[in-house]
Amino acid sequence: RRMFPTFQVKIFGMDPMADYMLLMDFVPVDDKRYRQLRVPSPPGRYAFHSSSWLVAGKADPATPGRVHYHPDSPAKGAQWMKQIVSFDKLKLTNNLLDDNGHIILNSMHRYQPRFHVVYVDPRKDSEKYAEENFKTFVFEETRFTAVTAYQNHRITQLKIASNPFAKGFRDCDPED
Amino acid sequence: RRMFPTFQVKIFGMDPMADYMLLMDFVPVDDKRYRQLRVPSPPGRYAFHSSSWLVAGKADPATPGRVHYHPDSPAKGAQWMKQIVSFDKLKLTNNLLDDNGHIILNSMHRYQPRFHVVYVDPRKDSEKYAEENFKTFVFEETRFTAVTAYQNHRITQLKIASNPFAKGFRDCDPED
DNA sequence: CCCTTTTCACCTAGGTGGTAAGAT
DNA sequence: ATCTTACCACCTAGGTGAAAAGGG
Numbered sequence: 001r002r003m004f005p006t007f008q009v010k011i012f013g014m015d016p017m018a019d020y021m022l023l024m025d026f027v028p029v030d031d032k033r034y035r036q037l038r039v040p041s042p043p044g045r046y047a048f049h050s051s052s053w054l055v056a057g058k059a060d061p062a063t064p065g066r067v068h069y070h071p072d073s074p075a076k077g078a079q080w081m082k083q084i085v086s087f088d089k090l091k092l093t094n095n096l097l098d099d100n101g102h103i104i105l106n107s108m109h110r111y112q113p114r115f116h117v118v119y120v121d122p123r124k125d126s127e128k129y130a131e132e133n134f135k136t137f138v139f140e141e142t143r144f145t146a147v148t149a150y151q152n153h154r155i156t157q158l159k160i161a162s163n164p165f166a167k168g169f170r171d172c173d174p175e176d
Numbered sequence: 177r178r179m180f181p182t183f184q185v186k187i188f189g190m191d192p193m194a195d196y197m198l199l200m201d202f203v204p205v206d207d208k209r210y211r212q213l214r215v216p217s218p219p220g221r222y223a224f225h226s227s228s229w230l231v232a233g234k235a236d237p238a239t240p241g242r243v244h245y246h247p248d249s250p251a252k253g254a255q256w257m258k259q260i261v262s263f264d265k266l267k268l269t270n271n272l273l274d275d276n277g278h279i280i281l282n283s284m285h286r287y288q289p290r291f292h293v294v295y296v297d298p299r300k301d302s303e304k305y306a307e308e309n310f311k312t313f314v315f316e317e318t319r320f321t322a323v324t325a326y327q328n329h330r331i332t333q334l335k336i337a338s339n340p341f342a343k344g345f346r347d348c349d350p351e352d
Numbered sequence: 353c354c355c356t357t358t359t360c361a362c363c364t365a366g367g368t369g370g371t372a373a374g375a376t
Numbered sequence: 377a378t379c380t381t382a383c384c385a386c387c388t389a390g391g392t393g394a395a396a397a398g399g400g
Contacts, residue, residue, distance in 0.1 A: 168385075
């Protein structure tokens with residue numbers, strides 16, 4: 001399914017006339033598997049509303065390290081810079097045999113999203129300059145635990161309030 | 177609405193590595209407006225099944241001459257040549273004030289679709305070579321009369337049989 | 353009478369969380 | 377007990393011709 005919340009980035013400093021590819025990948029934060037600790041809740045609240053993550057042991061074998069190219073790639077620097085770039089089409093799966101090209105992650109493991117900018121070098125021997133033609137950006141505040149179902153009621157509510165496809169689950173104004 | 181049947185073309189002879197833009201426009205075939213002559217029909221047949229076109233007078237004022245770029249433009253010659261190129265996203269309207277960028281035509285007038293191939297010249301002063309960097313193709317068998325509703329029962333049936341969005345109107349196997 | 357416009361039920365295509373059943 | 381899977385009703389978004397309504 002699509003990743004939520006969506007990774008979005010504002011870009012500065014590109015050459016407006018040059019072509020760039022934008023892509024993302026995900027690297028494990030640690031070598032651990034996590035689990036939930038659920039505590040008794042007062043009536044009317046979800047059990048996982050007051051839960052926390054515990055280490056549950058060693059990580060599962062690493063998944064194939066796929067990348068997701070922003071579907072607008074390649075595009076000019078001017079195009080990328082003129083508005084926030086949103087990776088809302090990026091999809092995650094836990095299916096190791098996935099053949100839709102989605103990003104494969106282990107559920108209950110922690111990941112660090114990475115954002116890569118690749119300059120499309122017009123020179124004939126551009127392969128030689130591959131090293132200097134890309135740059136990677138890591139925002140530690142975007143780390144997350146992959147799950148098969150939301151483990152946090154507030155995330156569920158945020159999604160329901162903000163995503164038009166979940167309108168069926170709204171029971172009040174999305175502005176609230 | 178989308179044009180039906182769809183204009184499709186198979187391309188040969190491009191430079192596989194060069195970029196091309198593909199586009200279509202429509203020119204009037206003549207300066208006439210047409211109307212239907214309907215003849216009495218046996219029960220169970222549509223009145224317009226056995227009808228024909230009559231000249232109904234001079235053409236209405238010409239519509240704005242818009243063009244439709246194939247949405248995959250620009251793309252490499254190799255990409256365009258590897259399969260049939262289909263202009264199935266092309267939309268026609270009779271609304272002179274249309275601001276969706278659709279092709280504006282006069283209903284009950286005859287049109288000739290034209291197909292244009294534009295070579296994207298990488299040279300700095302490419303504007304100077306505009307004349308030699310495009311080529312136009314006209315297939316007279318694709319001429320048609322624009323309408324606001326189908327005037328031929330067999331076209332209706334062909335559309336119902338071939339377009340997945342019209343499945344609701346099928347009453348037999350589409351293979352028939 | 354002939355054509356155009358509007359509306360509508362019915363599709364395709366695909367993104368939601370809920371829920372119940374399954375797995376470990 | 378906890379997590380995963382499969383399915384579902386319910387959405388968005390938009391492409392169909394039929395039919396009714398509108399217009400000259």
